[in-house]
Structures are given as C-alpha cells and as structure tokens.
Amino acid sequence: MTTLDLTTDVLVIGGGPAATWAALKAARAGADVVLADKGYCGTSGATASAGTGVWYVPPEPAAREAAMASREALGGYLADRRWMARVLDQTYEGVNALANEARYPFPAGPDGQPLRNGLHGPEYMRRMRVRVRRAGVRVLDHSPVCELLTDTSGAVAGATGYRRQAGEPYRVRAGAVVLATGGCAFLSGALGCNVNTGDGALFAAEAGAELSGMEFSNAYAIAPEHTSVTKTAFYTFATFFHEDGTVLEGAASQGGRSVIARALLQEKVYCRLDRADAKAQAAMRLAQPNFFLTFDRLGIDPFTQRFAITLLAEGTVRGTGGIRVTGDDCSTTVPGLYAAGDAATRELICGGFTGGGSHNAAWAISSGSWAGRAAARHASSLPGGARTRRTAPAGGAGLRPTGTPGPADGFREVVAAVQGEVLPYQKNYLRHGDGLVAALRTLDDTWQRLRATLYAEDGDVVRARQAAAMVAHARWMYTAALTRTESRGMAKRLDFPAQDPGLHHRIVTGGLDHVWTRREPLATASLEVAS
Structure with a gap:
C-alpha cells in the first residue's frame, strides 16, 4: 500500500x-x-x-x-x-x-x-x-x-x-x-x-x-432531548419543570445541573426560556442561530412552550x-x-x-x-x-496487541464499555467513592482486554485508537477523582462534600497499564490568592 x-x-x-x-x-x-x-x-x-x-x-x-x-x-x-x-x-x-x-x-x-x-x-x-x-x-x-x-x-x-x-x-x-x-x-x-x-x-x-x-x-451540558446543541448559557433564562408540570426547585441555580441530573434519573425534565425579554430573545437568536434551528424545525417556541431536556457529557x-x-x-x-x-x-x-x-x-x-x-x-x-x-513508533493499544488479536470491530465493544462508565449521571456527575471504585474496576478490566486483543486495519485503526484513548482518559479521570477526597471546582464528591484546605494542590497523573498520581504544589502567587 x-x-x-x-x-x-x-x-x-x-x-x-x-x-x-x-x-x-x-x-x-x-x-x-x-x-x-x-x-x-x-x-x-x-x-x-x-x-x-x-x-x-x-x-x-x-x-x-x-x-x-x-x-x-x-x-x-x-x-x-x-x-x-x-x-x-x-x-x-x-x-x-x-x-x-x-x-x-x-x-x-x-x-x-x-x-x-x-x-x-x-x-x-x-x-x-x-x-x-x-x-x-x-x-x-x-x-x-x-x-x-x-x-x-x-x-x-x-x-x-x-x-x-x-x-x-x-x-x-x-x-x-x-x-x-x-x-x-x-x-x-x-x-x-x-x-x-x-x-x-x-x-x-x-x-x-x-x-x-x-x-x-465531569462537565455536562444542557440540550433539548434527542438533540446535540449544547448552549448552557441560554438556560440562565429558563424555568425548569418536573414531568407533572410543577417547578423543579433549584434547577436554575448555580449548581442547578446536579438538581437536573438527579431528577432525570427518575423522570423527564422540561424547560421553558420564559425569563428572556424581547430584547434578550432577539440577541440570543442573533448570537446563536443554530441553537434555535431544532426548535424552528419542530415548531416549538422555546420562550413560551415547554420542551424536554437532557444532559450531554462534555468531559x-x-x-x-x-x-x-x-x-x-x-x-x-x-x-x-x-x-x-x-x-x-x-x-x-x-x-x-x-x-x-x-x-x-x-x-x-x-x-x-x-x-x-x-x-x-x-x-x-x-x-x-x-x-x-x-x-520508532510509540503507539500501543489498538495497534500492537500484546496477545491474540480480536475481531476487527472489537472497538465497538470497547466504546460501549467505557460509555457505560462515564456517561451515566450517577457515575460521573454525581460522584461517590464507592461508584468510582466500581467504575475503575470495570475500566481497568476493559483496558487489560483491549491492550491484549484490540486490533484493526486500514480506516478502522482510527476507531480502535479512539476507543483506547477514551478508556485511558476515563481511568485517569476516575483515579484522580478518587485521589481528591474533597469537593473543589467541578470535582464534586458526594461522600466528601466539603473543601479540604489540605488538598489545595494539583493532582498529576499518568501511566497506561498502571495509572499513578502525585501531588503538585501550587506556585506562590496562587497560594497568596487562596490565603
């Protein structure tokens, strides 16, 4: 070739x-x-x-x-x-x-x-x-x-x-x-x-x-159900509703997406952009016309009519x-x-x-x-x-299996496995140590299998490498999340809801077959601001 x-x-x-x-x-x-x-x-x-x-x-x-x-x-x-x-x-x-x-x-x-x-x-x-x-x-x-x-x-x-x-x-x-x-x-x-x-x-x-x-x-963005357009900033003008039509309290607050995530585990959640006045509506349409394309095609006025929403992972x-x-x-x-x-x-x-x-x-x-x-x-x-x-080539997983190569479309199973551990709200967004440990166990097993068997040729090599990259990414994410036993920034832990002054540092991670972490102290300027 x-x-x-x-x-x-x-x-x-x-x-x-x-x-x-x-x-x-x-x-x-x-x-x-x-x-x-x-x-x-x-x-x-x-x-x-x-x-x-x-x-x-x-x-x-x-x-x-x-x-x-x-x-x-x-x-x-x-x-x-x-x-x-x-x-x-x-x-x-x-x-x-x-x-x-x-x-x-x-x-x-x-x-x-x-x-x-x-x-x-x-x-x-x-x-x-x-x-x-x-x-x-x-x-x-x-x-x-x-x-x-x-x-x-x-x-x-x-x-x-x-x-x-x-x-x-x-x-x-x-x-x-x-x-x-x-x-x-x-x-x-x-x-x-x-x-x-x-x-x-x-x-x-x-x-x-x-x-x-x-x-x-663990970033998730709001989108109309069954669509792909994520423009969460526009939802600052929204009122959110339970499936029965009552207002979903707390969903419009700064931490509202966690409220929405919990609700979505039980029911559909609806939204209406009813807090945008005429001037804001015109500005929104001018700034992000693609946001309104789906609504226009469906015949929905998002400013006056309710529509179902979902949360899409943006990692x-x-x-x-x-x-x-x-x-x-x-x-x-x-x-x-x-x-x-x-x-x-x-x-x-x-x-x-x-x-x-x-x-x-x-x-x-x-x-x-x-x-x-x-x-x-x-x-x-x-x-x-x-x-x-x-x-010399540096690549491994998906290119050079350590064992007997598996089926040519083995990447599909790998993608499904990693998505099963990182897309659900209760695993990635609403993080808890027990859930992270369980997810990591599955992801580590998935990595070991793909490292041994994942292999593809021609254009499918790209898909195999993507699958390997997503598993590696998920393992680094969850290993670092387990190491940070507090809630800081977007790294929220249900089992450690408070911020720990002793963890005011960065977490460096790496490795493939064996993932590791270490602490990295902050620069003096950062420490002075925090104090």
Whole structure:
C-alpha cells in the first residue's frame, strides 16, 4: 500500500483554534509546517460548529483584576495569576490581530466600538484556515493521526496516521510536534465533539508525558432531548419543570445541573426560556442561530412552550484537565512535544472550573501561539533537522496487541464499555467513592482486554485508537477523582462534600497499564490568592 511520506519542521495535530494558531505562529517564525486534522480544518470541532465567548479584556488594571478574580473561587483557587495575566495579554493581541489582519467582522456595541468578546465559530475558523494556508502551512484534511514517532533519545520525532479519503496511511517526520487535538467527550453526541475522543492525551502518555487536573472532567451540558446543541448559557433564562408540570426547585441555580441530573434519573425534565425579554430573545437568536434551528424545525417556541431536556457529557472539552505543561512555552515532559488548547490542562487559568467558551477560547489562542513558536525554535535547534533522525513508533493499544488479536470491530465493544462508565449521571456527575471504585474496576478490566486483543486495519485503526484513548482518559479521570477526597471546582464528591484546605494542590497523573498520581504544589502567587 502506498504511504505518503513527508518531512517538516513542525507537525501540528488538530484543526481547531489552538491548532490553527499554533500552525500560524510556527510558520511565521520561519518553520516549515504540516497540520494534520481528523476532519476538515476549519469546520471540525466544537468551536467551528457554534459561537464562543472569548476572555478578551482591555489592558486596564481594574478590568484585568476583576477578570482574574471572577472565577478563582469557583475554580477552587487552583489558578495561577501569572498565567492568567499572560493569557489575557496574548488573547488581547490575538483577537486584535483577527480584527486588523484577518478583517474579522466584529459587531459594534451601543457606543459604536467593536465588541471583541465573542466569535462566530464558523466564520472564525474559516478565516483561521485562510490565514494558515496563506502562511504556507501544508494542511492534511481528513487525516487523523494514529500514533507519535520518537527518536533514539525518546524525543518526539513526528507521527503516523491514516488518510480517510485517499484510503492510505501516511507518515510525517518532524522536528517538533504540537498536540492540539481537543479534550474528550466520549462520543456523547454533543455538537462538534465527536472528533474529541482524547487521542492527543493517549499519544502523549505513550511518549511519556504527564497529565494534570483530570478529576475536573465531569462537565455536562444542557440540550433539548434527542438533540446535540449544547448552549448552557441560554438556560440562565429558563424555568425548569418536573414531568407533572410543577417547578423543579433549584434547577436554575448555580449548581442547578446536579438538581437536573438527579431528577432525570427518575423522570423527564422540561424547560421553558420564559425569563428572556424581547430584547434578550432577539440577541440570543442573533448570537446563536443554530441553537434555535431544532426548535424552528419542530415548531416549538422555546420562550413560551415547554420542551424536554437532557444532559450531554462534555468531559475534558468543557472540563479543565489535560496534558501537563511544564513551561511558559507549553512544553511537556517529553522533548519536542508541546500541548495546546483543550488537549492541555487549563488549570493554570481556570483552576477546577471553566465555562463554555471564554477562558477555553482564550487559552486556545494563547497556548496555540506559544506552542507554535516554541516548536519552531526547537525544530531549528536540531542538528541535521528532522530527516536525519532514526524514528520508532510509540503507539500501543489498538495497534500492537500484546496477545491474540480480536475481531476487527472489537472497538465497538470497547466504546460501549467505557460509555457505560462515564456517561451515566450517577457515575460521573454525581460522584461517590464507592461508584468510582466500581467504575475503575470495570475500566481497568476493559483496558487489560483491549491492550491484549484490540486490533484493526486500514480506516478502522482510527476507531480502535479512539476507543483506547477514551478508556485511558476515563481511568485517569476516575483515579484522580478518587485521589481528591474533597469537593473543589467541578470535582464534586458526594461522600466528601466539603473543601479540604489540605488538598489545595494539583493532582498529576499518568501511566497506561498502571495509572499513578502525585501531588503538585501550587506556585506562590496562587497560594497568596487562596490565603
């Protein structure tokens, strides 16, 4: 079978905001860049399918102070003020570049000044694709990566993957790699998230990288029943109802989703956006037209009529855990490997809690920019470049079983098994130590079986690797959640409902066949804020 064989300075894996910012900055730093996306760069992923807020704050001391303080308590005081300031600076620069260089059409506010704290996802990503292509980046669409390559020293040296449309494998030898593959939503059906299966975290762990904040991974979003559009911010205008029509008390509060989750275990829950006045309704339709598409097709007026809702798991797409970064350049513990966007931990700016866009969108712009520049520098420092290095594949589960290979569609059973442990509200959202232990036992058994037997060929290799990545992700999540014997940020424990001052630290995790955790003390600035 023909194999496309490329050599480049920087390989960016992913196709969302973080990936395109990384590719753009690496190319502008003088590097030859290849970007490999699982889908079509500019249209795949959570951002491209909807709108997003952006943590964009002008450089005014009072405004910046308020912005940094706004979510510190919600995040359990695990964020770092120095990183927050860096992200605010880089996001301000990046969003202004979108306006001035890419001519992004920001709407004007009441005072006539452009409103730059929000982006229309499809238009944003269309322009980012154009910018990347104009910078000379070679874009491989519909080309999911399957594993990383490493050299004899253990440094990352590229990746291999599969070109879906061409029906052939490919290899890219690179001086440095940026992982910007997004988080993991476990194929829950949330809009734009079915490309987010935790692949990058698996690749990183196989190369020896660490993860952090994986306990902050039980994000669920509200959606109309049997649909995929998750725009939870709009539900601040909602009244929620029991199946019998009475109001579901507490569902509209800050912790309302746990109330909804408990109710959904027993009955249907209904909703009506009856607290939005005419002005708010018009603004909502303008900001998120796709939110109303389902209602319009069904002939439902969500502002006056009740509709059934559900909760969809968004995992580390809307959580804050991910690959641990070890420096200001978003480097990892593995030489030549950088992490950006939702693939990387967002604890540094969010602690244990984040919302939908806002901080995540700012982190994508900032971490992507830093990782891209750093990857270019690293690649330029290699004597002889990428072509001269001897490489070896780093992948394991789903590619190289340790026992007798199982059926070609064995990934289907694996996906069903992991979804059975992470999608139910009573296991993942309403966490209890006993439930976590039981779920981990099942997930560990699933991992052992897939490690021994999971194998696929051609395009199904991608599905097998996705299945392995989701199981690995779930095991890291639940192991970290068991280690954090308290409730902090979004990591709530029913058996430990209070916050424990003795656990004011981050939890680093890693490993595949044997998952481990360790404590990571906070920087001085974070400790001062908490005190």
